[in-house]
Amino acid sequence: xxxxxxxxxxxxGVRLRAPRHPISKKAIPYWTVRALPGWIVLLVIEVxxxxxxxxxxxxxxTVAIVVTVVLALVHLAVMPSWRYxxxxxxxxxxxxxxxxxxxxxxxxxxxxxxxxxxxTERGPFEQMFGLxxxxxxxxxxxxxxxxxxxxxxxxxxxxxxxxxxxEASEGDAT
Amino acid sequence: xxxxxxxxxxxxxxxPEWLRLNGLMVIVSPLKEVVRAAVPLVVVFFAGGxxxxxxxxxxxxxxxxxxxxxxTHWATARxxxxxxxxxxxxxxxxRKTRAVPRDRIRTVDITSEWQHRLVGLSxxxxxxxxxxxxxxxxxVLDAITKAEAERLRTLLLTKVATTTxxxxxxxxxxxxAETELVRVDRRWTRYAPFTLSGIAVVAAAFGxxxxxxxxxxxxxxxxxxxxxxxxxxxxxxxxxxxxxAIVVLLLIATIASVVGYILSYWNFSVTREASGTLHIRHGLxxxxxxxxxxxxxxxxxxxxxxxxxxxxxxxxxxxVSGLRTGRGDERGGGLLLPAAPVAxxxxxxxxALREPKDPxxxxxxxxxxxxxxxxxxxAVVSVLALAVVAWIGYQLDILPFWVWILFxxxxxxxxxxxxxxxxxxxxxxxxxxxxxxxxxxVRETVALRSDGIIGWRVHASYFQRRAGLATLVATxxxxxxxxxxxxxxxxxxxxxxxxxxxxxxxxxxxxTT
Numbered sequence: 001x002x003x004x005x006x007x008x009x010x011x012x013g014v015r016l017r018a019p020r021h022p023i024s025k026k027a028i029p030y031w032t033v034r035a036l037p038g039w040i041v042l043l044v045i046e047v048x049x050x051x052x053x054x055x056x057x058x059x060x061x062t063v064a065i066v067v068t069v070v071l072a073l074v075h076l077a078v079m080p081s082w083r084y085x086x087x088x089x090x091x092x093x094x095x096x097x098x099x100x101x102x103x104x105x106x107x108x109x110x111x112x113x114x115x116x117x118x119x120t121e122r123g124p125f126e127q128m129f130g131l132x133x134x135x136x137x138x139x140x141x142x143x144x145x146x147x148x149x150x151x152x153x154x155x156x157x158x159x160x161x162x163x164x165x166x167e168a169s170e171g172d173a174t
Numbered sequence: 175x176x177x178x179x180x181x182x183x184x185x186x187x188x189x190p191e192w193l194r195l196n197g198l199m200v201i202v203s204p205l206k207e208v209v210r211a212a213v214p215l216v217v218v219f220f221a222g223g224x225x226x227x228x229x230x231x232x233x234x235x236x237x238x239x240x241x242x243x244x245x246t247h248w249a250t251a252r253x254x255x256x257x258x259x260x261x262x263x264x265x266x267x268x269r270k271t272r273a274v275p276r277d278r279i280r281t282v283d284i285t286s287e288w289q290h291r292l293v294g295l296s297x298x299x300x301x302x303x304x305x306x307x308x309x310x311x312x313x314v315l316d317a318i319t320k321a322e323a324e325r326l327r328t329l330l331l332t333k334v335a336t337t338t339x340x341x342x343x344x345x346x347x348x349x350x351a352e353t354e355l356v357r358v359d360r361r362w363t364r365y366a367p368f369t370l371s372g373i374a375v376v377a378a379a380f381g382x383x384x385x386x387x388x389x390x391x392x393x394x395x396x397x398x399x400x401x402x403x404x405x406x407x408x409x410x411x412x413x414x415x416x417x418x419a420i421v422v423l424l425l426i427a428t429i430a431s432v433v434g435y436i437l438s439y440w441n442f443s444v445t446r447e448a449s450g451t452l453h454i455r456h457g458l459x460x461x462x463x464x465x466x467x468x469x470x471x472x473x474x475x476x477x478x479x480x481x482x483x484x485x486x487x488x489x490x491x492x493x494v495s496g497l498r499t500g501r502g503d504e505r506g507g508g509l510l511l512p513a514a515p516v517a518x519x520x521x522x523x524x525x526a527l528r529e530p531k532d533p534x535x536x537x538x539x540x541x542x543x544x545x546x547x548x549x550x551x552x553a554v555v556s557v558l559a560l561a562v563v564a565w566i567g568y569q570l571d572i573l574p575f576w577v578w579i580l581f582x583x584x585x586x587x588x589x590x591x592x593x594x595x596x597x598x599x600x601x602x603x604x605x606x607x608x609x610x611x612x613x614x615x616v617r618e619t620v621a622l623r624s625d626g627i628i629g630w631r632v633h634a635s636y637f638q639r640r641a642g643l644a645t646l647v648a649t650x651x652x653x654x655x656x657x658x659x660x661x662x663x664x665x666x667x668x669x670x671x672x673x674x675x676x677x678x679x680x681x682x683x684x685x686t687t
Binding site: 013014015016017019090092094095097103104105106107108109110111114138139140141142143145 | 495628629630631632633634635636639647649650651654655656664665668669677678679681682683684685686
């Protein structure tokens with residue numbers, strides 16, 4: 001059995017330990033590039049509103065543009081590496097365990113015996129960086145586990161392992 | 175082909191033949207479609223102006239198409255029930271075949287709208303319980319005779335029981351007796367006004383009228399009655415007008431909720447058949463009958479709106495896998511008891527679960543004080559923020575003076591709401607059930623069987639982490655899919671998760687130093 005087993009009843013304070021595996025380092029540029037279009041669209045709209053009309057709006061729009069640029073730079077500088085530090089995953093003989101988020105963080109645990117499907121997904125940005133997202137679903141509408149930013153090879157291996165493990169474990173899928 | 179197969183392998187069952195829906199649907203479905211389209215039709219008819227405006231023709235064409243669709247559906251639909259699955263074929267241009275494996279059937283639901291009842295028909299809905307697949311997993315036979323619907327319901331739901339017993343043993347048992355768990359006392363209609371459903375109805379009605387008026391470019395001023403009323407009340411001061419409007423709205427909401435309660439829950443009853451299936455029947459004009467296999471029951475939920483709590487009222491809902499918690503029509507699905515004395519709600523919950531005592535009445539472990547601070551901050555700060563925005567609006571001459579004052583006056587109420595929301599929070603494990611409670615305007619207490627939990631989510635925002643709090647979500651295939659233990663202490667939440675489902679999260683825990 002993996003992990004450090006703790007007898008919870010005898011301790012006063014417990015917390016979730018980080019899952020074993022980090023995701024791909026390429027996730028940092030991937031998240032940076034994926035966050036860019038949104039900011040660019042917002043800035044272009046703001047600049048157009050400022051430049052195009054004959055009677056341009058007042059100083060508040062300049063303030064808005066400056067604020068947008070500052071927020072965008074902070075977001076692009078902080079978010080990807082923060083996310084990279086948080087996003088981790090692990091598969092034990094009995095369960096899948098993920099940690100995700102940055103400002104808000106979430107941990108998800110699903111027993112192997114309850115897994116229904118294992119999917120791989122690759123969006124255009126993910127393909128650019130050779131990454132993949134693995135989604136593990138259970139019968140619950142609220143319970144899918146997403147592992148973002150995995151190297152394609154790692155993702156394929158993970159899907160194979162999980163599929164095999166799921167078939168091996170007899171379980172009531174609901 | 176199927177004939178050959180049957181001939182080659184003779185079985186005890188008759189060769190399944192394709193059956194039609196009932197022919198009376200040719201009358202019922204156009205009636206249904208026309209009634210459904212009545213409001214836009216009438217509005218367009220009178221608002222259109224000239225006798226031959228394009229709007230009238232367009233709406234008539236629309237109705238004709240709807241009627242044609244209903245007739246086509248009847249003419250092309252065929253269904254059959256084989257040993258393994260239920261099949262439905264339909265469609266003229268777009269031929270669809272839907273097959274539902276019989277061992278995946280979770281619910282069989284019989285509904286009769288009043289159009290059906292005129293000619294003694296029912297619609298049969300067969301659900302399989304893929305939670306996130308929306309309508310796509312449902313197979314609807316609309317419509318067949320009541321007798322046929324009952325026959326199919328029994329056939330489809332008892333299939334599981336008969337296949338598990340290896341030999342066709344002698345069925346000498348007496349006719350399946352039904353035990354009644356609860357029947358709505360008509361005096362409980364007095365709880366209806368406390369459900370907030372009337373307010374929802376008034377809001378929906380207002381929204382619909384507004385939408386149509388907008389679509390048709392009607393301005394309230396153009397309608398004589400509205401103008402007369404507005405002129406009459408327009409001269410009064412706002413200090414008289416606002417309380418007056420509130421009283422009128424409350425009155426309408428009360429009437430709407432009482433009428434709604436009588437229409438939906440007259441003759442509401444929950445029975446248990448000998449096979450263990452729970453059978454929920456209700457409705458005055460549109461009767462509804464929902465069957466829930468007992469094996470799919472994962473827990474119960476007791477909901478109390480703030481007004482209902484004042485009069486010790488509550489509602490009970492079953493948490494069932496494979497029964498979607500949809501909107502409107504679908505929402506009644508797992509209802510065990512509409513607004514009634516809360517003691518009755520707990521009683522039916524206990525009976526449905528076959529427990530001596532409703533687990534939702536168990537004493538709950540409260541959440542840390544930090545959760546109280548969070549509730550208070552969130553409630554008060556949000557109202558104050560609205561007040562500031564309204565004040566800015568007033569300074570910019572967009573909003574009248576009284577709006578920001580109103581938000582300011584609401585602050586103590588918001589603070590009380592925050593306190594009450596904290597007071598609601600709690601969780602415990604009792605007798606194999608995870609129990610969690612939250613909410614103030616609608617307080618929800620859910621008891622979920624621990625063996626129905628199929629995973630965990632632990633969510634902590636930045637502020638929650640600073641306060642040492644976390645929200646634990648037990649995921650399940652039933653009901654809403656996930657049930658929240660909001661703002662528990664991080665350590666408390668994890669220990670709780672480990673208690674509820676042993677040997678799952680323990681491997682991911684470590685001691686804090």
